[in-house]
Amino acid sequence: MILDVKGVTKxxxxxxxxxxxxxxxxxxxxxxxxxxxxLGQNGAGKTTLVNQILGLSTPDRGDIDLLGESVxxxxxxxxxxxxxxxxxxxxxxxxxxxxAVSLMGKMRAGNNFDPxxxxxxxxxxxxxxxxxxxxxxxxxGAQRLTSFCMAVIAPGNLVIxxxxxxxxxxxxxRYLWQVIRDLTNDGTSVILVTHNVLEAExxxxxxxxxxxxxxxxxxxxxxxxxxxxxxxxxxxxxACEPADIEIPGCALSAHQNGSRLxxxxxxxxxxxxxxxxxxxxxxxLIMDYSLSPTTIEDAxxxxxxxxxVG
Amino acid sequence: xxxxxxxxxxVFQMQFLRNAGFLVVMMLIHILISIGxxxxxxxxIPNPDTSTILFLATGAPTIILIFTGLVVLxxxxxxxxxxxxxxxxxxxxVKRSVIxxxxxxxxxxxxxxxxxxxxxxxxxxxxxxxxISWTIIPALLMIALTSIGVGYGFSYLLxxxxxxxxxxxxxxxxxxxxxxxxxxxxxPGWLQALHEVLxxxxxxxxxxxxxxxxxxxxxxxxxxNLLIWCxxxxxGAIVILNRK
Numbered sequence: 001m002i003l004d005v006k007g008v009t010k011x012x013x014x015x016x017x018x019x020x021x022x023x024x025x026x027x028x029x030x031x032x033x034x035x036x037x038x039l040g041q042n043g044a045g046k047t048t049l050v051n052q053i054l055g056l057s058t059p060d061r062g063d064i065d066l067l068g069e070s071v072x073x074x075x076x077x078x079x080x081x082x083x084x085x086x087x088x089x090x091x092x093x094x095x096x097x098x099x100a101v102s103l104m105g106k107m108r109a110g111n112n113f114d115p116x117x118x119x120x121x122x123x124x125x126x127x128x129x130x131x132x133x134x135x136x137x138x139x140x141g142a143q144r145l146t147s148f149c150m151a152v153i154a155p156g157n158l159v160i161x162x163x164x165x166x167x168x169x170x171x172x173x174r175y176l177w178q179v180i181r182d183l184t185n186d187g188t189s190v191i192l193v194t195h196n197v198l199e200a201e202x203x204x205x206x207x208x209x210x211x212x213x214x215x216x217x218x219x220x221x222x223x224x225x226x227x228x229x230x231x232x233x234x235x236x237x238x239a240c241e242p243a244d245i246e247i248p249g250c251a252l253s254a255h256q257n258g259s260r261l262x263x264x265x266x267x268x269x270x271x272x273x274x275x276x277x278x279x280x281x282x283x284x285l286i287m288d289y290s291l292s293p294t295t296i297e298d299a300x301x302x303x304x305x306x307x308x309v310g
Numbered sequence: 311x312x313x314x315x316x317x318x319x320x321v322f323q324m325q326f327l328r329n330a331g332f333l334v335v336m337m338l339i340h341i342l343i344s345i346g347x348x349x350x351x352x353x354x355i356p357n358p359d360t361s362t363i364l365f366l367a368t369g370a371p372t373i374i375l376i377f378t379g380l381v382v383l384x385x386x387x388x389x390x391x392x393x394x395x396x397x398x399x400x401x402x403x404v405k406r407s408v409i410x411x412x413x414x415x416x417x418x419x420x421x422x423x424x425x426x427x428x429x430x431x432x433x434x435x436x437x438x439x440x441x442i443s444w445t446i447i448p449a450l451l452m453i454a455l456t457s458i459g460v461g462y463g464f465s466y467l468l469x470x471x472x473x474x475x476x477x478x479x480x481x482x483x484x485x486x487x488x489x490x491x492x493x494x495x496x497x498p499g500w501l502q503a504l505h506e507v508l509x510x511x512x513x514x515x516x517x518x519x520x521x522x523x524x525x526x527x528x529x530x531x532x533x534x535n536l537l538i539w540c541x542x543x544x545x546g547a548i549v550i551l552n553r554k
Contacts, residue, residue, distance in 0.1 A: 079403045080403035090398055093328035093331075107402065
């Protein structure tokens with residue numbers, strides 16, 4: 001086992017009105033070679049948890065063991081076991097990606113650093129064209145890929161990635177997931193912090209859904225989905241204002257995201273829902289629709305919005 | 311030991327290269343400022359005598375060190391805090407003192423050309439009576455470490471806006487209201503008392519005693535003052551870097 005988090009609680013504020021339970025008795029484990037997704041909205045307490053795993057802050061209650069030893073006792077050891085891609089961009093200034101990644105590799109691995117790995121990573125992410133461009137001239141996506149490479153060049157036992165695919169184009173996102181998968185083949189474990197739920201579903205082995213400092217659910221993506229429902233979901237592309245559309249009675253929960261409207265329903269209600277959707281198209285209210293089994297996004301929304309679905 | 315050394319090397323490279331453009335510009339600006347202090351003040355003071363010039367010439371290096379440690383550095387730390395780089399550094403698998411040490415060396419390096427060039431120019435133009443003692447090396451180090459240490463201390467402790475404010479006051483105060491470019495006696499009593507506590511006066515005294523050893527003297531109190539501020543500054547910075 002790589003990581004064992006036992007009842008970690010972290011409270012900010014003075015215990016008065018401003019008291020904020022950032023982490024509330026969190027318990028989970030991560031095994032060798034596992035990719036663990038930490039899903040949650042902004043302010044759910046994900047970064048607070050990560051900072052405690054890294055020994056950057058101390059839990060008020062509970063303990064964290066990394067490779068069998070307490071992080072609270074030896075925070076410096078935790079930083080050498082873990083490597084991190086922060087959520088914010090890493091401003092590398094005049095350094096080129098090649099220089100920045102090589103320096104980070106040398107800093108972490110010392111004499112064991114293998115310079116060939118830099119080129120291999122850049123090839124895998126198709127980013128050789130920027131390898132020698134100074135950081136300040138890089139696009140947001142190229143900067144993000146650079147800080148990803150800095151985290152995985154000499155990864156240690158646990159790599160913590162905080163929203164690694166932000167700003168990255170769809171093609172390179174796929175490459176990036178592949179690099180993450182390859183890391184785990186060498187026994188490295190990964191914590192993936194994200195609110196990009198759909199993307200994470202395809203990659204993670206296990207996932208915890210976090211909300212207001214608590215884990216609402218924990219398990220493999222399919223376990224989580226099953227725990228919420230066996231429903232079908234319909235996704236609509238709206239051609240009108242969301243208020244103009246009348247959601248059919250069979251919808252169990254609805255969620256709107258921009259011009260997308262999602263709702264879930266019992267499988268038995270699929271035929272009438274399709275008729276309903278066709279009718280909406282004829283009336284010009286929606287552009288198209290799609291039907292699929294519940295995704296982890298539905299589970300996530302159902303869990304975090306506190307709606308009883310199922 | 312070996313790992314600490316190699317960590318130091320890589321952290322130094324990382325910190326220096328990512329900021330190299332700014333640092334080189336800063337180095338050039340320091341050269342201009344220090345020459346400017348010596349020449350500029352002679353415009354302010356008509357027909358200065360040699361002792362006035364000597365005060366200016368031996369004050370300029372101190373101003374440069376104060377400027378670097380208490381003005382430029384806090385601004386850089388403020389930027390690093392705002393863009394999240396500071397938080398990123400805290401995740402590195404190296405000792406925090408290694409990061410602080412590498413950064414200190416970089417700041418020290420960019421001040422030295424200004425000090426050497428301005429002293430040389432002042433000497434050629436005015437012959438103010440430099441009498442450089444071997445103590446210049448430890449004195450320079452001590453003053454620089456105090457200034458850089460205090461700069462780290464308050465800029466790590468305070469939010470970026472507050473440390474920016476302090477650095478603005480410091481640059482004006484050090485130039486106009488501190489006994490760096492003129493004798494302490496000219497200041498009102500309360501400012502004299504304040505400067506007995508603050509490190510600026512002691513920096514100036516120690517610097518002068520090394521650059522013109524036959525004309526000036528620094529007392530033990532000055533060295534102790536610097537030592538205390540230096541320890542406070544770095545100690546505070548380390549505590550804050552390690553704070554949880």
